[in-house]
Amino acid sequence: MSIVIVGAGLAGATAVTELREKGYSGEIVLLGAEKHLPYERPPLSKGFLMGEQEFDEALVHDQAWYFDEDVDLRLGMLATRIDLASKVVHAEPVGGGEPLDIPYEQLLLATGATPRVLDMGGGVGPSMTLRTIDDSITLRKSLKPGAHVAIVGGGWIGLEVASAARQAGAEVTVFESGDLPLERVLGPEVATLFADLHRGHGVDLRLGSRPTPADLSGADVIVAAIGVTPNVSLAEEAGLAVDNGVLVDASLRTSDANVFAVGDIANQEHPLLGRRIRVEHWDNAIEQAKIAARNMLGAHEQYDRQPYFFTDQYDLGMEYVGNVGPEGYDHVEIEGPTKVLEGDAFRAFWIRSGTVVAAMHANDWDASDVIRDSIGTAR
Ligand code: FAD
Incomplete structure (x- = not known):
């Protein structure tokens, strides 16, 4: 065969x-x-x-x-x-x-x-996307102290690039058209913690607006992180x-x-x-x-694993399991202190009709199994 x-x-x-x-x-x-x-x-x-x-x-x-x-x-x-x-x-x-x-x-x-590309019309220098090792090598060269980095899109990739750029000493502006970064995935309760984290690290986070050509004109590098x-x-x-x-x-x-x-x-x-x-x-x-x-090879297995992802930004590491989906959630329960800038560890559970539909932890690596096992349980 x-x-x-x-x-x-x-x-x-x-x-x-x-x-x-x-x-x-x-x-x-x-x-x-x-x-x-x-x-x-x-x-x-x-x-x-x-x-x-x-x-x-x-x-x-x-x-x-x-x-x-x-x-x-x-x-x-x-x-x-x-x-x-x-x-x-x-x-x-x-x-x-x-x-x-x-x-x-x-x-x-x-x-x-393939990453979506930014279409700003004329008047703006070229933007780059980040998908391949070659993209990462190119971007790495631009992340220098004092460089101006403009990031369009406050999703996972945009925020991770913001974190790397700030740690390299660059000046960073993130443009996010939504009210909060990551709000579509995390909802406002937890998304606001990520906004605080980035602002606390000196990112100029511009929410609820798309950048104009003038906003981007002074950037040394423009990173489009607007999905794939x-x-x-x-x-x-x-x-x-x-x-x-x-x-x-x-x-x-x-x-x-x-x-x-x-x-x-x-x-x-x-x-x-x-x-x-x-x-x-x-x-x-x-x-x-x-x-x-x-x-x-002839097996008859179904893929029934809950969606999972992780991110690392500054000193924050997090894992997320589950999927809230189009039906959304009724409320979020957060266990533990949430001053993420100070390295707090916490767990969050998204609940719909008394059942956990998604869960995450921040800085609490002992909780990986706990959050996975919580999906589908009553709460
Ligand atoms: P890919 O890894 O994209 O591989 C597909 C390959 O197919 C590519 O090499 C492409 O060139 C090749 N290809 C396409 N068309 C053809 C063709 N016609 N002929 C031959 N070859 C072809 N996920 C997380 O959970 N956590 C993270 O922290 C995280 N960070 C990420 C950071 C970055 C910068 C990126 C880009 C992604 C990140 N992801 C993360 C997402 C994760 O990397 C992807 O979900 C994963 O790579 C998908 O794997 P894949 O094999 O489906 O596709």
């Missing part, structure tokens, strides 16, 4: 690992458009961006691993078309070269996402069902029985949440990839 994986990111490389760990000894082709070995992206806005971590530490495996495990790793190779009827992936080297036709019996799509779009064109052009991501069932199978999709692109029918969800987080990429790999 031959398995082809398109996308040599975290999910793609994790699937390869799981296939070999489960004893699959057949052919594996892993296609990646980037020229780098598969790597984890969280350090790109944290330790690596701050110069505290080397790129090698972010790699899923070193080069020797792929050789030892007999993985046909094709880097700098873009999949351009999938023929579902004849089960062939067409690919070509990035920058030109001989095209390749790669037959498969099982195909896994793990093509990730899942890379679905390959799947869509092949005729797979796509709607805000590649549609997959609970076992991560697409509308074609021989094709699975995982990670940032997968819009999954989630058995516990009872609705579709597409999750753009590290844990989801890893855990979905493992299940899809086992299902490609």
Whole structure:
């Protein structure tokens, strides 16, 4: 049997690992458009961006691993078309070269996402986005004492860049169109703590407005952190069902029985949440990839893990489990003191109809299991 994986990111490389760990000894082709070995992206806005971590530490495996495990790793190779009827992936080297036709019996799509770009019209210098190691290397060079860094978007990436930039001594302005950063995910009760954290560290946080060209004119670097779009064109052009991501069932199978999709692109029918969800987080990429790999080998497992993410900003580390979803929550219960600037540790529980639907901790690493186990319990 031959398995082809398109996308040599975290999910793609994790699937390869799981296939070999489960004893699959057949052919594996892993296609990646980037020229780098598969790597984890969280350090790109944290330790690596701050110069505290080397790129090698972010790699899923070193080069020797792929050789030892007999993985046909094709880097700098873009999949351009999938023929579902004849089960062939067409690919070509990035920058030109001989095209390749790669037959498969099982195909896994793990093509990730692309950041949205900022469209300010004329009069504003170029802005950058942060998705790849090359972006992070470029941005790192700009984070110097006294440099003016403008960040558009107060989501996770925008705030992590703000934290790195302040710690490098740069002057930072964050423009967030909502009333609070992270409000859509956390709600006002906890989002306000993140606003306090950043203001306390000297970030000029401009809320409820979009930047004008004049606002951005003095910036040495403009970072657009306004969300991502899942890379679905390959799947869509092949005729797979796509709607805000590649549609997959609970076992991560697409509308074609021989094709699975995982990670940032997968819009999954989630058995516990009872609705579709597409999750753009590290844990989801890893855990979905493992299940899809086992299902490609004949298992019949469902992916029913609660969404999870983490962030590190300044001295604050947090983990969040669950998903409030479109139904929202009735109230939040916060346990513990919340002066995050002073390093307080606390736990928060989002409750709907007397049941915990999401939970997080800040600076309380003993609480990882507690918050996970709390989901679905009465409170
Ligand atoms: P990706 O990692 O994006 O990998 C997809 C790969 O597929 C890419 O290398 C791409 O080039 C390749 N590809 C795309 N199309 C093709 C094609 N046609 N042919 C060949 N190759 C192709 N999550 C957290 O939970 N916590 C964090 O703190 C956190 N921090 C983050 C910080 C940054 C800066 C970024 C960018 C993301 C962060 N994330 C974090 C999110 C997490 O990294 C992603 O959810 C995860 O990388 C998704 O994995 P993936 O394999 O689906 O996609």
